Amino acid sequence: MEPDIATTLHPPGTLVDRYGRHVTYLRLSxxxxxxxxxxxxxxxxxxxLPRSEVMSLEEALKVAKTFVGLGVSKLRLTGGEPLVRKNVMWLIERLGALPGLDNLVMTTNGSQLETHASALKSAGVKRLNISLDSLNRERFRKITRIGDLDKVLRGIAAATASGFRRTKLNTVMMRGVNDDEFIDLVRFAVDNGLDISFIEEMPLGDIQGRSQTHVSSEETRSRLGEHFSIVPSSENSGGPARYWRVADSETRVGFISPHSHNFCDSCNRVRVTAEGELYPCLGQNDALNLLPMLRSTQDDTALRQAIIDSMGIKPFGHEFAEQMQNPKVVRFMSMTGG
Incomplete structure (x- = not known):
């Protein structure tokens, strides 16, 4: 049941939705x-997308500046794969210098880190999330269809050598695909001074069979507990993960559980896609197209007001559990931004 809609007026310089939740985190594809x-x-x-329908780097910077001016302090660059964007370092260097942006982070598949890790660190990127669903080369290629595991592992090593700490691996849990590797993935994280989050698969895009491959966070946590001493942690990275710590190590194990432990009541984030669509909720179709405002005027007033107004369409939550058999969000995850 949805809570009563908050009646608090919109405080200057902040984004607050109908339910009183403060939005301080932007995921920008x-x-x-x-x-x-x-x-x-x-x-x-x-x-x-045709190139003409994708935000220019200058437009992406304008969106970021506007959100930061409204109180957003954490920005995550996503894609697709953000590091395949031409001249991406131009944008990252400017984002890293934005006053008020305390936490510039990136989600990447790791394929380009061997080349870019040092420059990312110098530009002000604070932390990296790296997708890694398997340590088996043949299986990794099957999951990614074309990915090279060795290239990703070299990228992880390059990130560490460049000074990144608390780098986090993201593993999507898939029964019958990679669920026999969860123990090995945690050992890899511990051995390499990394964190790791296990993510329940989300019903986005026209992909069949998810109800058969779904693995819950509780099942994985129970399985890990047979091999590691893991204790609950109150630590928070500013996102949806709930963390446990592996005893006698620095490694945190996170669980992102949109099905089994819906985290909508504390949601603090919105997404902007590469084509400039603002999605207040990953699991809903309601969106606001920012691109016309970005291209029609140099004045940021309309853009700023549109972002404030978008808080009115941010729903209380999604219904991922109900959508496993019949997803109503037909866009792929790559189209929304990781």
């Missing part, structure tokens, strides 16, 4: 393109 074709993220044969 800068491309729908990727050099992988992960089975849970996109179709094998994808039709990507």
């Amino acid at each position: 800068i491309t729908d393109r990727c050099d992988f074709r992960c089975t849970y993220c996109m179709a094998e044969e994808m039709t990507f």
Whole structure:
């Protein structure tokens, strides 16, 4: 049941939705393109957006500046794969220098980190999330369709060598696909001074069979408990993960559980896609197109007001559990931004 709608007036300089939740976290996609074709993220044969329909780097910077001016302090760059975007470092260097942006982070598949890790660190990126669903080369290639595991592992090593700490692996849990590797993935994280989050698969895009491959966070946590001493942690990275700590190590194990432990009541984030669509909720179809405002005037007033007004369409939550058999969000994860 939804709570009563908050009657608090919109405080200056902040984004507050109808339910009194403060939005302080923006996930900004800068491309729908990727050099992988992960089975849970996109179709094998994808039709990507025409270049003219994708925000320019200057437009993405304007969106970021406007959100930061409204109180957003954490920004995550996503894609597709953000590091395949041409001249991406131009944008990242400017984002890293934005006053008021305390936490610039990135989600990446790791394929380009061997080349870019040092520059990302110098530009002000604070932390990296790296998708890693398998340590088996053949299986990794099957999940990503075209990915090279060794290249990703070199990228992880390059991130560590460049000074990144608390780098987090993201593993999507898929029964019969990679659920026999969860123990090995945690050992890899511990051995390499990394964190890891296990993510329940989300019903986004026209991908069949998810109800058969779903693995709950409770099942994985119970299985890990047979091999590691893991204790609950009150730590928070500013996102949806709930963390446990592996005893006698620095490694945190997170669980992102949109099905089994809906985290909507504390949601603090919105997404902007590479084509400038603002989605207040990942699991709903309601969106606001910012691109016309970005291209019609140099004045940011209309853009700023539109972002404030978008808080009125942010729903209390999604219904991922109900959508496993019949997803109502037909866009692929790569189109929304990781």
